[in-house]
Amino acid sequence: MKKNKDVIIETAIFMCGMLSIIFVISIFIFLFKEAISFFWDYNFIKFLIGKNWYPNSNKPLFGILPTIIGSFLVTFGACVVAVPIAVMSALYISEIAPKGVRNILKSLVELMAAIPSVVIGFIGIRTVVPFVKFFFNIPTGLTAFTGSIMLACMIMPTIITISEDAIHSVPWEYKEGAFALGATKWQTVRRIVLKEARPGIIAAVMLGIGRLVGETMAVMMITGNSANIPDSIFDPVRTMTATIASEMGEVVRDSAHYKALFAIGLVLFVITFIVNFIADLFLRKK
Amino acid sequence: MVDKIKVKNLSCYYNKKCVLESLDINIEQNKILSIMGPANSGKTTFLRTLNRMNDFNVNYLRKGEVYLDGYSIFCMNMENLRKRVGMLFAMPIPLPMSIYENIIYAPKCLNIILSKSEQNIIVEQALRDASLWDEVKDRLNSSAMKISGGQQQRLCIARILAVNPEIILFDEPCSGLDPISTAKVEESMIELKRKYTIVLVTNNVKQASRVSDKTAFFLMGKLVEINKTDELFVSPKKKQTEDYITGRFG
Amino acid sequence: MIKLSPKLSQKLSYLFLFLATILAIIPGVLIISIIIAKGWSVFFTLKFLTSMPTSGMLKGGILPAIIGTFLLVIISIFFVLPIGVGAAIYLNEYSKNNLFTKIIKLAIINLAGVPSIVYGLFGLGIFVIYLKLGVSIIAGALTLSMMELPVVITTAYGALNSVPLSFREASLSLGVSRWKTIVHIVLPNAIPGILTGAVLSTARIAGETAPLLFTAVAFYTPHLPHSIRDQVMILPYHLYITATQIPNMEENRIFATALALLIIVLSMNFIAIIARIYFRKNRKW
Numbered sequence: 052m053k054k055n056k057d058v059i060i061e062t063a064i065f066m067c068g069m070l071s072i073i074f075v076i077s078i079f080i081f082l083f084k085e086a087i088s089f090f091w092d093y094n095f096i097k098f099l100i101g102k103n104w105y106p107n108s109n110k111p112l113f114g115i116l117p118t119i120i121g122s123f124l125v126t127f128g129a130c131v132v133a134v135p136i137a138v139m140s141a142l143y144i145s146e147i148a149p150k151g152v153r154n155i156l157k158s159l160v161e162l163m164a165a166i167p168s169v170v171i172g173f174i175g176i177r178t179v180v181p182f183v184k185f186f187f188n189i190p191t192g193l194t195a196f197t198g199s200i201m202l203a204c205m206i207m208p209t210i211i212t213i214s215e216d217a218i219h220s221v222p223w224e225y226k227e228g229a230f231a232l233g234a235t236k237w238q239t240v241r242r243i244v245l246k247e248a249r250p251g252i253i254a255a256v257m258l259g260i261g262r263l264v265g266e267t268m269a270v271m272m273i274t275g276n277s278a279n280i281p282d283s284i285f286d287p288v289r290t291m292t293a294t295i296a297s298e299m300g301e302v303v304r305d306s307a308h309y310k311a312l313f314a315i316g317l318v319l320f321v322i323t324f325i326v327n328f329i330a331d332l333f334l335r336k337k
Numbered sequence: 338m339v340d341k342i343k344v345k346n347l348s349c350y351y352n353k354k355c356v357l358e359s360l361d362i363n364i365e366q367n368k369i370l371s372i373m374g375p376a377n378s379g380k381t382t383f384l385r386t387l388n389r390m391n392d393f394n395v396n397y398l399r400k401g402e403v404y405l406d407g408y409s410i411f412c413m414n415m416e417n418l419r420k421r422v423g424m425l426f427a428m429p430i431p432l433p434m435s436i437y438e439n440i441i442y443a444p445k446c447l448n449i450i451l452s453k454s455e456q457n458i459i460v461e462q463a464l465r466d467a468s469l470w471d472e473v474k475d476r477l478n479s480s481a482m483k484i485s486g487g488q489q490q491r492l493c494i495a496r497i498l499a500v501n502p503e504i505i506l507f508d509e510p511c512s513g514l515d516p517i518s519t520a521k522v523e524e525s526m527i528e529l530k531r532k533y534t535i536v537l538v539t540n541n542v543k544q545a546s547r548v549s550d551k552t553a554f555f556l557m558g559k560l561v562e563i564n565k566t567d568e569l570f571v572s573p574k575k576k577q578t579e580d581y582i583t584g585r586f587g
Numbered sequence: 588m589i590k591l592s593p594k595l596s597q598k599l600s601y602l603f604l605f606l607a608t609i610l611a612i613i614p615g616v617l618i619i620s621i622i623i624a625k626g627w628s629v630f631f632t633l634k635f636l637t638s639m640p641t642s643g644m645l646k647g648g649i650l651p652a653i654i655g656t657f658l659l660v661i662i663s664i665f666f667v668l669p670i671g672v673g674a675a676i677y678l679n680e681y682s683k684n685n686l687f688t689k690i691i692k693l694a695i696i697n698l699a700g701v702p703s704i705v706y707g708l709f710g711l712g713i714f715v716i717y718l719k720l721g722v723s724i725i726a727g728a729l730t731l732s733m734m735e736l737p738v739v740i741t742t743a744y745g746a747l748n749s750v751p752l753s754f755r756e757a758s759l760s761l762g763v764s765r766w767k768t769i770v771h772i773v774l775p776n777a778i779p780g781i782l783t784g785a786v787l788s789t790a791r792i793a794g795e796t797a798p799l800l801f802t803a804v805a806f807y808t809p810h811l812p813h814s815i816r817d818q819v820m821i822l823p824y825h826l827y828i829t830a831t832q833i834p835n836m837e838e839n840r841i842f843a844t845a846l847a848l849l850i851i852v853l854s855m856n857f858i859a860i861i862a863r864i865y866f867r868k869n870r871k872w
Binding site: 388390 | 763764771
């Protein structure tokens with residue numbers, strides 16, 4: 052009798068483990084189900100590289116190239132700003148800061164990572180948007196550039212935390228070996244620590260990219276939401292996520308437009324799947 | 338003499354590499370058998386096979402049979418087997434709770450006892466048998482992590498005794514202890530053999546000669562020699578045994 | 588090019604790294620201080636926190652949004668905690684190192700990476716439409732709990748993993764079954780870590796908007812929710828609409844809403860951080 056109880060509980064626990072697989076598969080199926088019925092009527096290639104997104108016209112066009120470019124531009128811009136700063140501060144926090152300062156900085160960074168993206172978007176509207184408009188003398192401050200800046204602020208804490216872990220986990224013996232050869236601390240950090248921690252840092256950046264691509268609220272609020280292919284980084288853009296978020300509320304259920312939004316979701320799912328998979332490969336390399 | 342455990346043609350493998358080769362050994366009841374040998378000679382593997390502690394390890398594989406009172410231990414219910422065959426590890430592992438709770442933990446989980454007074458009796462008896470009672474009787478409710486290493490190891494013995502096993506396996510129980518604590522653990526071991534059958538794995542030749550009735554010498558996964566302790570140490574039959582006990586290697 | 592002496596180059600680099608750290612922290616500090624500076628005056632008229640919105644949300648308070656946020660968060664953690672801890676126990680205590688385990692781990696990593704808006708689509712597809720729950724608290728909470736699941740599993744797994752293997756062996760060697768060992772030895776020692784992780788993931792969820800856009804939120808509700816089938820107002824969404832969709836909204840009121848959201852999220856994080864430091868110091872082994 053007692054044995055049976057254990058077996059039941061252990062089966063339940065096994066089912067909990069199974070659930071995560073079931074969830075991933077069911078997410079994929081639910082996106083795929085709607086997306087495939089969309090591609091039944093609409094050419095997949097035309098969808099991916101179509102330049103026009105006119106879902107509500109008489110002869111609707113569902114080209115998501117502008118939104119792909121929008122997502123890419125904002126993500127890329129945010130990375131250019133965030134990655135160098137984040138990796139440098141991770142180095143500082145992990146290797147140079149005194150222990151007490153290190154703990155405080157780590158907690159502070161963790162708190163910053165918790166600021167909700169709506170708040171970031173809101174502050175962006177009130178501060179950076181008017182500043183960009185004024186400073187660059189452009190018709191609107193709601194641009195890919197503004198989005199990149201705000202997203203960089205948002206993503207830095209995440210990259211710092213993960214790369215800090217990677218840097219901190221470089222074994223002490225490696226550094227000791229370099230010190231024994233007469234290297235200064237900075238030489239050691241630059242040549243040994245940075246090299247050893249590289250896979251972890253790359254993984255941190257990949258995870259950051261994954262989050263940037265999927266970020267919704269902040270970009271919807273500050274990148275201008277215009278579904279045209281931008282000429283420069285100072286043009287308004289619209290990301291894939293913002294397209295879904297802003298249009299899903301108004302579409303007719305089971306219409307082509309509705310299914311097209313699920314198809315965008317599928318594209319997002321696949322992109323983040325690949326990015327996270329690569330990040331995981333690098334994390335394992337450690 | 339009654340043989341408590343019979344080992345028939347036992348071979349063990351880790352990652353397909355043989356660490357214990359066709360072993361035949363009989364363990365007598367109410368005696369101390371010590372198993373000595375240098376590192377990597379398969380002593381601990383043998384011991385962990387006796388109460389199936391290796392069964393969860395996916396890289397572990399075994400062939401052959403071990404009989405406890407004539408029944409194959411591999412066909413027994415694992416929990417029942419371990420209840421009958423207790424094991425003491427190399428490092429003292431007190432569980433993170435009080436001394437009292439440490440001892441009563443297993444009986445409680447195994448639903449052996451119920452009333453508070455019965456619990457008190459079991460705790461006192463186990464601690465007395467492990468010769469620890471006098472040292473800790475006033476602080477049974479303080480954390481087991483705070484007593485000394487030697488006391489912790491004897492607490493672990495008491496914890497095993499509380500389950501009332503038939504056989505106790507000692508896996509280099511004194512490797513982390515100072516000489517005085519070691520002497521105390523050895524003392525309680527000799528006390529214990531009146532009630533229990535004991536298998537002691539050690540890489541300390543002198544310890545084997547001090548406490549055991551019979552001694553086996555393992556080398557590179559093979560049983561080289563087994564004999565009464567006095568005979569083995571006075572007139573070893575194999576050259577390797579002689580070299581080892583005289584300290585020429587190992 | 589001038590070759591700097593190692594000592595000097597070290598000093599310069601340290602300076603640069605230090606400046607980078609400052610640069611990384613400034614935005615967060617600025618965001619928090621701007622919101623406090625502009626929001627506190629309205630925030631501390633306590634009526635703002637405890638009354639219903641009036642005159643098309645231009646006046647009154649944000650009570651329903653606060654309650655909605657708490658409701659969603661609490662219900663979702665109620666779902667996710669048992670499942671997440673169960674999965675972590677399976678992975679850490681039972682699973683063998685085989686292909687199946689690797690697939691589960693990969694699945695968890697990917698669940699963690701799925702964008703929140705995609706969770707929103709999924710929640711719409713399965714909970715709102717397929718299971719016919721409609722746009723409701725329960726549909727939103729379920730969507731959130733799926734989002735929290737990988738975080739809860741990962742932190743619980745770490746907490747279980749940090750309980751020394753030797754404790755398990757000691758318990759097993761006494762003849763105690765595997766499950767009882769987990770219940771009596773492993774879980775009690777892992778609970779601080781598990782709870783800290785749960786609080787952290789809850790804090791993250793409290794600030795989420797995207798997964799709830801089509802599954803739970805309402806622009807405005809005239810009354811507090813009566814059942815879990817009702818739509819709700821939530822703080823982050825309330826902040827979004829007051830900041831972007833309602834003209835003539837008084838600035839300080841928006842900042843006060845942001846302050847309320849920030850206080851909820853940050854205080855939960857703060858509690859988790861303090862708890863973690865406390866438990867690490869007082870660990871029994």
